[in-house]
Amino acid sequence: MDKQQMQEFIARRVAKELHDGDVVNLGIGLPTLVANFVPEGISVDFQSENGFIGLGPAPAEDQVDLCISNAGGQPVTICEGGVFFDSAISFGIIRGGHVSATVLGALQVDEKGNIANYMIPGKMVPGMGGAMDLLIGAKKVIVAMEHTVKGNHKLLKECNLPLTAPAAVDLIVTEMGVIEVTPEGFKLIEINPEYTVEDVQAATEATLIIADDLKDMQ
Amino acid sequence: MDKQQMQEFIARRVAKELHDGDVVNLGIGLPTLVANFVPEGISVDFQSENGFIGLGPAPAEDQVDLCISNAGGQPVTICEGGVFFDSAISFGIIRGGHVSATVLGALQVDEKGNIANYMIPGKMVPGMGGAMDLLIGAKKVIVAMEHTVKGNHKLLKECNLPLTAPAAVDLIVTEMGVIEVTPEGFKLIEINPEYTVEDVQAATEATLIIADDLKDMQ
Amino acid sequence: MNKRISIEEALNLVKDGDTLMVGGFLAVGTPEALIDGLVEKGVKDLTLICNDTGFPEKGVGKMVVAKQFKKIIASHVGTNRETGRQMNEGETEVVLVPQGTLAEQIRAAGFGLGGVLTPTGMGTEVEKGKEIIEVQGKKYLLEEPLSADVAIIYATMADEKGNLVFHGSTRNFNTLMAAAAKTTIVLADKVVPVGALNPNSVIVPAVFIDYIVEGGANG
Amino acid sequence: MNKRISIEEALNLVKDGDTLMVGGFLAVGTPEALIDGLVEKGVKDLTLICNDTGFPEKGVGKMVVAKQFKKIIASHVGTNRETGRQMNEGETEVVLVPQGTLAEQIRAAGFGLGGVLTPTGMGTEVEKGKEIIEVQGKKYLLEEPLSADVAIIYATMADEKGNLVFHGSTRNFNTLMAAAAKTTIVLADKVVPVGALNPNSVIVPAVFIDYIVEGGANG
Numbered sequence: 020m021d022k023q024q025m026q027e028f029i030a031r032r033v034a035k036e037l038h039d040g041d042v043v044n045l046g047i048g049l050p051t052l053v054a055n056f057v058p059e060g061i062s063v064d065f066q067s068e069n070g071f072i073g074l075g076p077a078p079a080e081d082q083v084d085l086c087i088s089n090a091g092g093q094p095v096t097i098c099e100g101g102v103f104f105d106s107a108i109s110f111g112i113i114r115g116g117h118v119s120a121t122v123l124g125a126l127q128v129d130e131k132g133n134i135a136n137y138m139i140p141g142k143m144v145p146g147m148g149g150a151m152d153l154l155i156g157a158k159k160v161i162v163a164m165e166h167t168v169k170g171n172h173k174l175l176k177e178c179n180l181p182l183t184a185p186a187a188v189d190l191i192v193t194e195m196g197v198i199e200v201t202p203e204g205f206k207l208i209e210i211n212p213e214y215t216v217e218d219v220q221a222a223t224e225a226t227l228i229i230a231d232d233l234k235d236m237q
Numbered sequence: 238m239d240k241q242q243m244q245e246f247i248a249r250r251v252a253k254e255l256h257d258g259d260v261v262n263l264g265i266g267l268p269t270l271v272a273n274f275v276p277e278g279i280s281v282d283f284q285s286e287n288g289f290i291g292l293g294p295a296p297a298e299d300q301v302d303l304c305i306s307n308a309g310g311q312p313v314t315i316c317e318g319g320v321f322f323d324s325a326i327s328f329g330i331i332r333g334g335h336v337s338a339t340v341l342g343a344l345q346v347d348e349k350g351n352i353a354n355y356m357i358p359g360k361m362v363p364g365m366g367g368a369m370d371l372l373i374g375a376k377k378v379i380v381a382m383e384h385t386v387k388g389n390h391k392l393l394k395e396c397n398l399p400l401t402a403p404a405a406v407d408l409i410v411t412e413m414g415v416i417e418v419t420p421e422g423f424k425l426i427e428i429n430p431e432y433t434v435e436d437v438q439a440a441t442e443a444t445l446i447i448a449d450d451l452k453d454m455q
Numbered sequence: 456m457n458k459r460i461s462i463e464e465a466l467n468l469v470k471d472g473d474t475l476m477v478g479g480f481l482a483v484g485t486p487e488a489l490i491d492g493l494v495e496k497g498v499k500d501l502t503l504i505c506n507d508t509g510f511p512e513k514g515v516g517k518m519v520v521a522k523q524f525k526k527i528i529a530s531h532v533g534t535n536r537e538t539g540r541q542m543n544e545g546e547t548e549v550v551l552v553p554q555g556t557l558a559e560q561i562r563a564a565g566f567g568l569g570g571v572l573t574p575t576g577m578g579t580e581v582e583k584g585k586e587i588i589e590v591q592g593k594k595y596l597l598e599e600p601l602s603a604d605v606a607i608i609y610a611t612m613a614d615e616k617g618n619l620v621f622h623g624s625t626r627n628f629n630t631l632m633a634a635a636a637k638t639t640i641v642l643a644d645k646v647v648p649v650g651a652l653n654p655n656s657v658i659v660p661a662v663f664i665d666y667i668v669e670g671g672a673n674g
Numbered sequence: 675m676n677k678r679i680s681i682e683e684a685l686n687l688v689k690d691g692d693t694l695m696v697g698g699f700l701a702v703g704t705p706e707a708l709i710d711g712l713v714e715k716g717v718k719d720l721t722l723i724c725n726d727t728g729f730p731e732k733g734v735g736k737m738v739v740a741k742q743f744k745k746i747i748a749s750h751v752g753t754n755r756e757t758g759r760q761m762n763e764g765e766t767e768v769v770l771v772p773q774g775t776l777a778e779q780i781r782a783a784g785f786g787l788g789g790v791l792t793p794t795g796m797g798t799e800v801e802k803g804k805e806i807i808e809v810q811g812k813k814y815l816l817e818e819p820l821s822a823d824v825a826i827i828y829a830t831m832a833d834e835k836g837n838l839v840f841h842g843s844t845r846n847f848n849t850l851m852a853a854a855a856k857t858t859i860v861l862a863d864k865v866v867p868v869g870a871l872n873p874n875s876v877i878v879p880a881v882f883i884d885y886i887v888e889g890g891a892n893g
Contacts, residue, residue, distance in 0.1 A: 040456035042662050062456060064662075068773065069699040070843045072660055085702065086830070086842035092700030092753070097842075099650035100616045102657040105845040105877075106699070106725070107781050110774025111566030114794060115634055117662050144761065144770070145752025146726075152774035152794045156567055185797035258675035260881050280675060282881075286554065287480040288624040290879055303483065304611070304623035310481030310534070315623075317869035318835045320876040323626040323658075324480075324506070325562050328555025329785030332575060333853055335881045362542065362551070363533025364507075370555035370575045374786055403578035559787070568778070569791030569807065569814030588788065588807075590818050595788035599809050622874055655841055656875040 020213075025165065025194045028211075031056040032236060033122055033163045033192050037063050041119035042072060042112075044153055047091045050122040050163050064098070066118055068149040070109050073101015090149065113149065114156040121157035123150065124164045125188075127178040130204040130225040132188040134162065135180035147183060154184035166193035172224040174198070174205065195219045196236055204228055209236035238431075243383065243412045246429075249274040250454060251340055251381045251410050255281050259337035260290060260330075262371055265309045268340040268381050282316070284336055286367040288327050291319015308367065331367065332374040339375035341368065342382045343406075345396040348422040348443040350406040352380065353398035365401060372402035384411035390442040392416070392423065413437045414454055422446055427454035458617050458667045465640045465668050466492045469605050474502040476561070476632040478608035481507055481534060482514025484625030486609045486642035488670060490514065493607075494521045502526040504561070504601055506554065506628050508538040522546070528601065530554035553581060556598050558631055564600035565634025565663070571598055606636035610659070613643035614650070617664030618657045626658065633663040640666045677836050677886045684859045684887045685711045688824050693721040695780070695851040697827035700726055700753060701733025703844030705828040705861035707889060709733065712826075713740045721745040723780070723820055725773065725847050727757040741765070747820065749773035772800060775817050777850055783819035784853025784882070790817055825855035829878070832862035833869070836883030837876045845877065852882040859885045 020028060030052035037043060037053075039061035045051050054076075057063050065074035067089050074089060075096035083094045097103070104112075112118060127135040134154060137147040154160055167173055174191065191198040196219050197209035206228040207219060212235050220227050238246060248270035255261060255271075257279035263269050272294075275281050283292035285307050292307060293314035301312045315321070322330075330336060345353040352372060355365040372378055385391055392409065409416040414437050415427035424446040425437060430453050438445050466489070469475060479485030494517050503524045508531075509516030516535040518524065526548040532538040541547035552560070559571045572595035576582055586597040608629040610619035619641060621629070633639050646669045685708070688694060698704025713736050722743045727750075728735035735754040737743065745767040751757040760766035771779070778790045791814035795801055805816040827848040829838035838860060840848070852858050865888045 066662075067843065069702070070846050071654070072662060073654070084842060086844045088700070088702045088843055090699075092702060097654055100614060100618065100661070102618050102652075102654045102660045103840070103843060103845060104660060105849040106773065106777040106847050107566075107850055108660070110777050111562075111634065112660070112662055114567030114774050114792065115565050116567060117634065141762075143752075144758065144768075146748065146750035146770040147772050147800075148726075148750040149773040151772040151798065151800065155794045155796075156774075182798045284881075285624065287483070288627050289873070290881060291873065302623060304625045306481070306483045306624055308480075310483060315873055318833060318837065318880070320837050320871075320873045320879045321621070321624060321626060322879060323630040324554065324558040324628050325631055325785075326879070328558050329781075329853065330879070330881055332555050332573065332786030333784050334786060335853065359543075361533075362539065362549075364529065364531035364551040365553050365581075366507075366531040367554040369553040369579065369581065373575045373577075374555075400579045563790070567793065569793065569809040569812060571782070571790050572788030572816075574786065574788065586807075588805075588816070590788040590816075593788060597791075597807070597809075620874070653875075655839070656872075 020194065026052055029163050029192050029194055032197065033161055034058060036120065036161060036190065037061065042066050042117065044068060044113065044118050044121040044157065046123040048124050050124060053122050066112065068109050068113060070105060071097060071101055071103045073098040110149065110152050113152045116156055116158060118157045120159040120161060121153040122161045122163050123153065125162045125173065127173055127175055127180050128162055128188050128191055129175045129178045132186045132200040133178045134183050134188050135178045137183045138181055140181065150183050154187040160188050162188050162191045164193060166195045166222045174223040174225060176225045195222060206230055207233060209234045211236045238412065244270055247381050247410050247412055250415065251379055252276060254338065254379060254408065255279065260284050260335065262286060262331065262336050262339040262375065264341040266342050268342060271340050284330065286327050286331060288323060289315060289319055289321045291316040328367065328370050331370045334374055334376060336375045338377040338379060339371040340379045340381050341371065343380045343391065345391055345393055345398050346380055346406050346409055347393045347396045350404045350418040351396045352401050352406050353396045355401045356399055358399065368401050372405040378405050378407050380406050380409045382411060384413045384440045392441040392443060394443045413440060424448055425451060427452045429454045458664065459615065459646065460666045460668060462488060462492055462668050465489060465666060466496050468638055468640060469493060469498050471498055472500045473604040474504065476603040476606035476636055477503065477505040477515045478627065478629035478632050479506065479514055480627040482509040484609045484627050484629055485509065485514040486607045487514070489607045489640065489642050489668070490517055493523065494518055499523050500525050504528045504603055506557065507531040508535040510534055511537050528552060530557050558628065560598050560601040561628065561631040561635045564602035565631060568600065570600055572596065573598055601635065603636040604638065606632040606639045608632050608639065608641050610641050610643045612645045612647060613641055613667050614647050614652050616649050617641065617661035617667055618652050619659035620652060620656060621658050630659050633659050638665050639663055640668060642668045645669065677883060678834065678865065679885045679887060681707060681711055681887050684708060684885060685715050687857055687859060688712060688717050690717055691719045692823040693723065695822040695825035695855055696722065696724040696734045697846065697848035697851055698725065698733055699846040701728040703828045703846050703848055704728065704733040705826045708826045708859065708861050708887065709736055713737055718742050719744050723747045723822055725776065726750040727754040729753055730756050747771060749776050777847065779817050779820040780847065780850040780854045783821035784850060787819060789819055791815065792817055820854070822855040823857065825851040825858045827851050827858065827860050829860050829862045831864045831866060832860055832886050833866050833871050835868050836860065836880035836886055837871050838878035839871060839875060840877050849878050852878050857884050858882055859887060861887045864888065
């Protein structure tokens with residue numbers, strides 16, 4: 020798999036977590052791709068924390084309305100039945116537990132579900148934007164990311180970067196497998212058939228619990 | 238003066254406190270009459286705490302819209318340039334200091350500006366409604382009421398009914414005169430020529446400071 | 456996702472002992488048909504959260520007369536003598552809350568806040584039993600969130616997803632209660648197809664609405 | 675009461691050392707013409723409160739490049755490398771605030787609240803120096819109000835009183851900042867006569883608006 024295929028593989032698997040009627044917030048980058056793989060027969064509304072529900076695809080170039088943009092500032096569209104609101108309502112929806120799921124990238128996730136994804140001290144300090152509210156408020160937090168970065172572990176015993184939120188992550192989807200965060204630690208519930216359990220463990224700092232009914236990731 | 242004349246006399250005097258562009262909240266009863274006496278040449282917007290600015294007069298019977306009512310539940314109209322909102326915004330406007338003045342009735346006011354107007358324990362407990370927020374939030378609090386009730390003092394050294402708000406009242410307008418609440422106590426700044434200073438003092442429990450430039454109330 | 460249900464289905468969602476939020480201000484913007492149904496059904500031991508208790512023969516006041524509440528949280532009960540009677544005779548617990556505070560407490564619950572600090576009620580009986588917190592040199596009362604099992608609210612129009620618009624002064628607490636209950640049922644004068652409402656003019660987003668009942672014009 | 679002023683009059687309302695709120699989200703819904711004017715005027719030593727610092731050549735980011743801020747309070751500065759440079763080299767103090775918390779802090783100031791309790795930021799560096807308060811068995815951070823001397827905001831349309839409506843995702847912080855500053859100036863794409871807006875669809879009531887400048891379409 021090249022990088023694009025890998026990202027689509029991850030996004031396609033994440034999309035299977037969505038249910039009819041869900042309101043979902045997708046982070047920028049890889050998570051955005053999830054919108055392309057919503058299973059047939061269900062309807063999902065995407066929330067954009069800058070102020071609307073009903074985020075649609077990017078418009079044709081001659082249809083661009085600069086006043087309708089996503090949380091990355093890019094022009095998008097609004098779907099039928101969508102609605103615009105301000106930042107207080109937007110984060111009321113998020114913090115208040117009205118978002119069914121959020122899909123985010125991460126720098127690090129640890130076996131307690133702690134997540135770090137907003138700064139590397141001294142190097143990169145972009146700010147947390149809406150991530151802390153999403154991690155606290157969304158009913159389900161799904162991390163979608165590559166399993167390692169430049170050969171280094173991202174799935175750790177304990178995060179060493181500043182946390183974006185403690186004990187927040189429910190599920191991790193990477194190109195190697197699907198991992199649930201349980202009270203006992205990381206539980207591998209699906210594995211990409213291209214890898215062995217040993218491969219996944221080697222790419223994970225924390226010790227994996229292997230599900231009795233470990234399935235193939237598709 | 239009969240009761241109606243007395244109330245109109247008070248309301249007319251209160252109306253002189255209003256300025257062009259003011260946003261004003263009027264309590265039910267006597268204060269409501271103030272809207273009829275806004276001086277010519279100025280424009281004042283009335284706020285209704287149940288959810289709009291631009292409170293207009295009662296509609297003709299065949300023009301009643303039951304969905305447009307004042308804070309007393311009676312059908313009213315909305316003026317051009319008015320706007321509807323919900324209770325959180327309505328009290329954001331009030332508590333946030335965006336209301337220029339409120340005009341309220343009172344059971345008791347004392348020389349520290351304390352006011353009691355929402356309950357008589359064991360007898361009448363209607364609830365404070367929006368009064369506590371108005372007293373805390375409005376830039377200027379004007380009490381409009383009859384000077385005494387059944388011969389009993391209402392302008393006291395110290396309120397003995399449960400307070401609606403401490404140190405909240407700026408100005409008191411009665412049929413006998415106009416009284417400012419100052420750090421030193423009640424200051425009579427205008428007097429109804431039908432009464433003497435001694436009359437007003439006799440009808441007031443607290444000691445009045447008499448303004449050097451005491452004027453006739455008109 | 457079909458949110459439309461019959462009034463009978465809606466009434467079955469309210470159980471004895473529930474905390475019930477009811478939209479409306481002196482019966483303006485109240486889901487009157489749902490009130491009538493709840494009176495008829497006789498659900499009881501409820502805790503009411505509402506701006507006021509309406510009138511004996513109008514709005515949520517009809518449920519007061521039918522003695523369906525064990526506790527009432529409201530800003531004003533003066534327009535319904537039956538509430539006063541039940542309060543004075545100790546039949547019903549009545550908690551009076553300043554109107555702006557009530558609005559913020561309901562909003563806080565719906566928006567995931569642990570409460571707000573308000574100057575309203577400082578120096579009055581309202582401060583009894585509450586924490587006082589000083590911020591930037593000024594003292595405030597800590598007011599906690601108020602949530603409910605079920606909210607029954609009114610809207611002038613809903614689309615089939617549950618996006619709501621309002622006419623006149625009917626919004627009052629309806630917009631806030633929508634987010635603050637486990638189950639929110641809206642009674643809309645009219646239900647229109649998805650796409651019929653202007654996304655710039657919707658007042659309550661559908662995300663807060665669980666069920667829609669059509670009919671029962673307000674007023 | 676004529677609230678309409680020229681852009682030059684508006685710019686004179688911002689003084690060196692002021693705390694300035696600027697509406698917009700990554701330069702969408704930003705009063706761009708006022709930003710350009712403030713850059714040209716060279717007002718300095720400002721404290722900025724804004725969702726983000728836009729881009730070096732767009733939105734409030736132009737004022738960052740012109741070094742007009744001594745302090746910046748924002749939720750995200752990653753789209754403007756100049757902000758990061760000034761922060762890392764100690765030229766400008768940058769305070770990062772979770773976006774939803776920033777929204778509530780601004781709302782609290784405008785609505786007379788002493789602050790809100792939020793779970794956001796608990797267990798992170800955001801909690802440093804803040805009071806932790808337990809309510810109903812859960813821990814929250816006490817976040818204080820954020821107010822400003824001047825707010826410059828954007829609206830799609832204003833009536834001559836200052837009632838505002840918005841198109842698309844341009845509302846963001848504009849609606850909240852309107853109430854939170856001593857002086858609020860709105861830059862509206864279009865100004866219409868009083869009575870031209872539907873009272874059911876106005877998003878920001880005129881009571882929050884001090885001055886209106888027309889022109890400078892967004893985008």
